[in-house]
Amino acid sequence: MASDTTDEVPDEDLLAAYARGETAATRALTLRLVPRVMGYASRLLGDRAEAEDVAQEAMLRLWRAAAKWRAGEAQVSTWLYRVVANLCTDRLRARQRRRTEALEAAPEVADRAAGGDAGLIEADRAAALEAALRELPDRQRQAVVLRHLEGLSNAEIAEVMEIGLEAVESLICRGKRTLVALLAGRRDDLGYEDDEG
Numbered sequence: 283m284a285s286d287t288t289d290e291v292p293d294e295d296l297l298a299a300y301a302r303g304e305t306a307a308t309r310a311l312t313l314r315l316v317p318r319v320m321g322y323a324s325r326l327l328g329d330r331a332e333a334e335d336v337a338q339e340a341m342l343r344l345w346r347a348a349a350k351w352r353a354g355e356a357q358v359s360t361w362l363y364r365v366v367a368n369l370c371t372d373r374l375r376a377r378q379r380r381r382t383e384a385l386e387a388a389p390e391v392a393d394r395a396a397g398g399d400a401g402l403i404e405a406d407r408a409a410a411l412e413a414a415l416r417e418l419p420d421r422q423r424q425a426v427v428l429r430h431l432e433g434l435s436n437a438e439i440a441e442v443m444e445i446g447l448e449a450v451e452s453l454i455c456r457g458k459r460t461l462v463a464l465l466a467g468r469r470d471d472l473g474y475e476d477d478e479g
């Protein structure tokens with residue numbers, strides 16, 4: 283399997299090729315899936331190093347499952363998102379048990395150096411969104427991240443989270459409402475004072 287031809291090959295076929303020992307499939311599937319699961323884990327955990335560990339463990343589980351993969355039962359990406367969600371939930375629970383002071387959970391204050399550089403404004407906006415996401419309950423954060431940052435459909439989210447469509451819609455709606463409330467007082471300092479919408 284040539285690496286330039288793997289772009290059009292479905293994840294499931296690449297996983298089957300990996301199970302047959304085709305190294306090009308391993309590389310293609312890794313390059314395709316790792317950035318997505320890293321981003322998802324990073325948003326759920328708020329810690330890039332932990333997200334890297336989760337992504338690595340999730341991919342190891344995928345490789346172990348390859349030989350027994352039953353075609354048509356689940357999409358590879360959906361299965362992988364579910365594994366990442368479960369690993370992140372385990373880490374978040376462990377983090378809660380270890381937490382001794384509420385101060386440890388407080389985000390660092392960003393440097394407010396003067397300057398109108400758009401890159402700094404975007405960085406502030408991204409940091410504010412990440413901080414607000416960390417304030418959401420775990421399930422709401424999961425649903426919002428999967429929908430609005432990872433681009434999954436509600437049906438795919440329902441499969442990943444193992445819940446019904448109505449529950450997905452409710453989690454997303456409540457999560458968005460909470461995010462709006464958390465970020466409402468920050469419009470001016472995030473550079474939205476001149477925006478109309």
